[in-house]
Amino acid sequence: MSAYDGLPESVTEVFGEESTAERAYDLLTVDVPPASWITALTTARDALGCTYFDWLSAVDEPGTGIRVCAHVVALGGGGAEEGGSPRRLLVRTTVPHAAPVLPTAVEVYAGAGWHERETHEMFGVDFTGHPHLVPLLLPENFEGHPLRKDFVLAARVAKAWPGAKEPGESHDGGPKRRQMLPPGVPDPNEWGPLKGQLPP
Structure with missing residues (x-):
């Protein structure tokens, strides 16, 4: 054996x-x-x-x-x-x-x-001790580690979530429900190009 x-x-x-x-x-x-x-x-x-x-x-x-x-x-x-x-x-x-x-x-x-x-x-x-631990897939100026759970999905902040309206919203300008952020997307008031510029 x-x-x-x-x-x-x-x-x-x-x-x-x-x-x-x-x-x-x-x-x-x-x-x-x-x-x-x-x-x-x-x-x-x-x-x-x-x-x-x-x-x-x-x-x-x-x-x-x-x-x-x-x-x-x-x-x-x-x-x-x-x-x-x-x-x-x-x-x-x-x-x-x-x-x-x-x-x-x-x-x-x-x-x-x-x-x-x-x-x-x-x-x-x-x-x-690795003989050549340099970037393999990402550009050299890339910051962060994209497969870690704490990595911010910046692409979702820069580009709006698909669809102009949330499901159930009317086209007549009626009351809107609170917009939900998809998983992994930070609050745009806390991170990104509009940081601190939006109402809470």
């Missing part, structure tokens, strides 16, 4: 004391503390045979932090010559919003380079 087959029960033996794991469908998910991030990825590659790096990204979870996830695969679970099916592993860690910092995984999985650049741009996670 391989180390992969003993998971999630033996997760603390394979990934360390503070790690947890669960299996859902054909995906094994292992959560590790940020200090064990590189060790966990190295263990996945060397001890579990997850030599294929699929992707790395993040999720902003308000009140918890930014959860960074790396999906790696052991191709041909029991060995390609044995015709085994791929074994999928999701390694996750959570970094605080105030200091989203992780060491780069480029030395473990070379393919993580571009994924870390994108995650740095979109979520603001700083991957220390």
